[in-house]
Amino acid sequence: MTASERSRPLTNLARLGFSRLGEAESLLAELETDAGVAREAVLSAAAVAADADEALSGLARIARRDPAAVRTAQADPQGWRALWALLGASTGFADFYLRHPEELAELTGAGAALPTGDELRSSLLDAVGAVDGFALEGGEASWVALRVRYRRLLARIAAYDLLSASPVDVLAPVAARLADAAGAALEASLCVARTRVSGGAAGAGLFPREQVAATRLAIIGMGKTGARELNYVSDVDVIFVAGADGTAPEALVEPRVVDIATRLAVQTMRGITSIEIEPPLWEVDANLRPEGKQGALVRTLESHLSYYNRWAKSWEFQALLKARPIAGDAVLGEEYVNAVQPKIWTSAARENFVDSVQRMRERVTEHIPAAEVPYQLKLGPGGIRDIEFTVQLLQLVHGLSDDRIRQRGTLDALDALVTEGYIGRTEAAAFAKDYRVLRLLEHRVQLRNLRRTHLMPSRPEDLRVLARSSRLADSGDRIWERWESVKREVRDIHVRLFYRPLLSAVAALPAEERSLSPEQAHDRLAAIGFADPAGALRHIAALTSGLSRKATIQRHLMPVMIRWFADGADPDYGLVAFRRLSERLGDTPWFLRMLRDSSGAAESLTRVLSGSRYVGELMEWIPESAAWLDDQAQLRPRSGIALQEEARAIQTRHSAIEDAMRSVRALRRRELLRIAMAAIIGTVTIEELAEALTTITEVTIQATLRAVRRVVVPPEDSSLDFSVIAMGRFGGRELGFGSDADVMYVYRPGHVDPQRAHELAIQLVAELRKHSEDHRVPLDLDAGLRPEGRNGPIARSLEAYAEYYRRWSLSWEAQALLRARGVAGSVKLIRAFTELADAVRYPASVDPQGLREIKRIKARVENERLPQGADPARHLKLGPGSLSDVEWLVQLLQLEHAHAVPGMRTTSTIAALRAASDAGLIPASAGDRLAEAWRLASRLRSANTLLSGQTSDVLPTDRKRLDGIGRLLEYPPRSATQVEEDYLGATRRSRRVFEKLFYG
Incomplete structure (x- = not known):
């Protein structure tokens, strides 16, 4: 045989995805010789394996134990492909089939379709011989049978997932079936538990069978289980609820019901998680129950509700958002869920609710070990939790008044949020796409060893297998790049949506303002400061009427923005200006999206419109300027x-x-x-x-x-x-x-x-x-x-x-x-x-007569140039101690001393005043008082123009207008008197300095 002929088989193996070519050639020969499986038959399905070497290695180990089982599996083409897909993606399944080679026969037809929820439940109940809620027997053999059957069904789900043309597109149904399988497994384990607790196993705490049968135990799925979006190997979060049915014996009082139910819950959990011949399935986590680990494992419905009414924290209501009955007494489970629903959807009205949720997400990130942060699919920045927390916060806040977004599943909730206008289509589409990608990656890393993990692999060979099994990239380097890109996008959207000021504002709205009749709205608008509530109602109706997406978003924005307008100096004008601006911008997509999603644009817009007619009139002509409010850099003067x-x-x-x-x-x-x-x-x-x-x-x-x-x-x-x-x-x-x-x-x-x-x-x-x-x-x-x-x-x-x-x-x-x-x-x-x-x-010497003439003219200006009837004390330009006094004094000092003091050769009043003070020409305290009055008068003069849109040099006497000027100068509401007192005080002090230095 020539070298070329010898190398041809190895080349073919490499083309099929093998990398350990010598080992692969040896194992193929072993399978053909010892198991009777032809080389061509073995290789016919190798292309579907993400890791062909591991798949072949696993197959050879199984064949050494039971060659007949492997030959039988090879006879069904669909099952054979499913087996290669499973072994190539999961050493965990290789170990399972090594323990139970007879299970290979159950792969016949696997991968063509997902098992239904009913099939999962009936198969697992059949595995323990369940009849009327009790298993055939309560020993460890039932637990083993349950776990083997569960993994048989899990293999069928995984085969469908792995053989799908686009695994990312079947993520939702796969995750739903995993949750259904978990619920069915708990149901079957509960049947075994009833048998054990009622005397079906020596050593167990015994109760009469009729009392066990009459004890109602509902198992509530929480988190991903409740939302039907479970992972392959994830903690299954549960809450146990106890009760007695109407036929219960008289001796079955509440303490005994809770006692029996607790025994049932403990045994149910053991059936899933205890160390037996067959490894545990997953962790059953009941720590979301009231009081967590310190609280009772099982409570009655009344006890749960009492706790939620009196002691529950905000995060507990967030956890309840996904609650769903998954096993046990379905009626009791529904009663529990129905009873907690109103508490969930009013929790966002709690004080500092939004802040507490935001802080909780930050704490999760802070507690990740530093070495894990770059690999964390679930908890890290840009990970699954960023999407889930964002969606849940949006749901809880806006779900206060909108039941259409009260969904359990993340993807369903995203669809509802975008349909109802609470999140933009672009952000929702990106979040949904990225969520599927992150969850698919999480599924694949868990499948690898059938172990709970949320970490991306670090080894190049493991990244290569991940890329092949997920079909998200063609190499290990590319899958890492995809992961990094998704993280960046998720984090960016999360930060923009999760920290929206609008969320805190909506959550803080009084209950009576979330839904009002027209009469109530009229009275409420008048109460919070609108002078023309009827007119305001007309403007609100014009903005929010209709079925368009624009009107939908306006309906969400309006309750909060009305509050913000009411906080301004002129709410009525602010609302009118907002309506005009909205109409000018028409269906421009960025405008309402910015108001809804930005880090403060909506509040800033209400502030400028209700605080300034000058701005409102200009914005009507330059509507695109609203975009500046979303970028602080755009609100800096240009050079x-x-x-x-x-x-x-x-x-x-x-x-x-x-x-x-x-x-x-x-x-x-x-x-x-x-x-x-x-x-x-x-x-x-x-x-x-x-x-x-x-x-x-x-x-x-x-x-x-x-x-x-x-x-x-x-x-x-x-x-x-x-x-x-x-x-x-x-x-x-x-x-x-x-x-x-x-x-x-x-x-x-x-x-x-x-x-x-x-x-x-x-x-x-x-x-x-x-x-x-x-x-x-x-x-x-x-x-x-x-x-x-x-x-x-x-x-x-x-x-x-x-x-x-x-x-x-x-x-x-x-x-x-x-x-x-x-x-x-x-x-x-x-x-x-x-x-x-x-x-x-800047004369070398000044004419005294000229200085006297300047002083004479100044006195004449004060007497003659003031508008007729104006109060001199309120004139910002010519009044005593105001702009004119400071500027004339500074100019007098410049005429006298600028030739000798270079710092005073400036056209700036404040710079010249500072130079005069530094040169010792006036006391520092005098300079400070003059500068204070000059700055305040300048600010008030500009604020007066901004507020009214008209130029005026007189501090108004109207309290509302004076309060509006104060708002522009960042005084708190209702500060008209304080503004007035501050100005009059500053100018009195300035005038005393002026008279002493100018005329003295």
């Missing part, structure tokens, strides 16, 4: 560089000035909305807010100037320089909502005729003002601080400014230049103007 790039890109795309400016206005509105939402949510400080408002104003003016210059200034006049100088709070980068943009305009003719340059500058100003107008959020370019005020030219050349300041400048004009800062146009011209301004505003 000036990013905004400049976007503005330049706009002008690159649009050649027509109208189109370009329409897009620039949209950019400004969008950023103003972003800043407003950030201010209300509290993600920006007052300094960051002022900086952001200033930046978007600068970018808008710069973009507008570029656009109008392209239209106004022809190429032959391109040497004309033109710039915009920011003044006042704009120049100080201290804008608030509703602030004007104070500006001056400067030009330098270059090579252009001076008269022509002046005309072009005037045209630039006119076009700049025209195209910067925005009826939604006005941008008022106010040039009132220019030389000679409103009587002076709207634009001057740099030389004209220089001449004016040299010859005619008044003290207030030098004071105004303290805030001057170039913001748009020619950089060289801005630099030249700044040098000119510095010479005027």
Whole structure:
């Protein structure tokens, strides 16, 4: 025989999946010689084995003990394939058939279909000779017979599973049959227990047969058993319930019933778990009973209910969610389940229920040994428990008022949750797919040795077998990658859904708000703060009516969101704005999904809408902005560089000035909305807010100037320089909502005729003002601080400014230049103007007469510029101790000392105040009081605009509006008086400092 001919059989073996080729060749020869099974017959089914080497090894061991049994099994093609599938996936089944080779004959036709629940029950009861609830005999032989028969049936279930074209798709029916088999095994073991307890075995505690027969014992399946989603080798969680039937003898009083039932429960458990000739099936775990291990093993129904009414913890109700009678007295079992159902579905209303469930899941993860975490299919992050806890929490919270999602099984519950709109289709589909994959992996690792485990294998050869047996991948490396991918996806969805703020809010809803008649709803809306409850009802009806998925989700959201709206300053407006926003977004899928699933978007949305008409009106025009509430990064002001790039890109795309400016206005509105939402949510400080408002104003003016210059200034006049100088709070980068943009305009003719340059500058100003107008959020370019005020030219050349300041400048004009800062146009011209301004505003010596004039003007401003009838103490800009006092004092100090103190050469009020304090020009405590009043007045001024959508410099007297302003400043509800007192107190302290330092 040539080398090629000798190697051909080994090559064929490798192709069939064998890796230990020499050993396989030897075992094939042994089977053919000693058992009489032809090589071709042995290999005909080898391809179905996940581990062909182990399958062949197991088959050879069985053949050594009973070659005839192997020959018989080989005669049935379907059974032969089933045997190879079983031996290739499970050394546990190889050991079983080695102990009982006669059981191979029972594989005839195995794998074609699952046994039914009735077949499982009748077969196991037949194994113990059960008649009228009693086994034929109560000795250990009955337990052995029960276990052998159970494993026979288990093999048929496993064969169907392993031979399925797609095992992941048959997971649910396979798990259901495993649960049915467990229930049937407990039923058969209970029959043996009755025989033993009634005297059928020496040494057992004896009771009269009629008393045992009259003792009702219901076995309640919990966890995966109750949900009919059991594993191959899993603890079977149970609760035992006792009772006596109506025909019980008079002597069968409750204590004796419980005594007999306890003996029955103990013997039932022994029949499954004790060490006998045939190994135990699985652990029967009764630790979910009241008081756990410390509590009585068996209780009456009344005793159970008494415990649940008085002592049960939240997790116990979560465990009861899957409770189902599985063996024993079915009527008593149903009575138990029906009695605990109302307690299960009201448990989420308990105080801190959601937090307790979340914490329990975290504790499970924390107690996993560190070395096991990467391999944990069940308990680890991204594992089965993440899916189960998420689904159960959603069920328990929303099941308070919706019985359509009260399902036992995880997959059934997912279907119900998605149908009723509590979870998105995408998340539900991913969860269902991943749950099947994780459970299939768990099934396969348990089948391997028929032992309870939830750990992924670590050895490459074991991963390869897992990949083949699950058919989820084609190699060990790929199955590990699949596992890691599933973990990541599950963990991501779990974190988003399990920690929804909406869950805690729904659970905390008062019972009377979960289901109300229209009359009750009207009264409830009025009670929680809606001024127009009838109108609110109409809006709610418009949002929730219909059969669409959108309406379904709105119905779930509305009870909680109404509560949140009611917590805001203006619930009625908030609800109206929400309805408009919902209608603008139409059937956009992300919007309602975000509100339902995000980590706080729904509550944040109610907060901004009920707290600010300014925001509500802008969101109606920019509805996609709602998405920002799901991402804190989106509520941070964008940088000036990013905004400049976007503005330049706009002008690159649009050649027509109208189109370009329409897009620039949209950019400004969008950023103003972003800043407003950030201010209300509290993600920006007052300094960051002022900086952001200033930046978007600068970018808008710069973009507008570029656009109008392209239209106004022809190429032959391109040497004309033109710039915009920011003044006042704009120049100080201290804008608030509703602030004007104070500006001056400067030009330098270059090579252009001076008269022509002046005309072009005037045209630039006119076009700049025209195209910067925005009826939604006005941008008022106010040039009132220019030389000679409103009587002076709207634009001057740099030389004209220089001449004016040299010859005619008044003290207030030098004071105004303290805030001057170039913001748009020619950089060289801005630099030249700044040098000119510095010479005027930071003089080496100050004219005392000029200082006196500033003080005189300040006094006149206080008397003359206040609106008629306004309370000076409430004016945020001109009132005593408010913005004007602080700014005039700081500017006076700058005129006097900025030349000598470089830190005071700044356009910022607070920065200059800090520099004056650091230089010892004013006491630190005085600086703190001035800064406190300035910041508070600035915040109140912006909040006033945000609340009403209208600019006002007066602190309102209306208590509701004042309370709304307080809410925006993060005061607690009903803080109108506190807001007022804080402002008046701060300005009184500021005014005392001002009078002492300004006039003193």
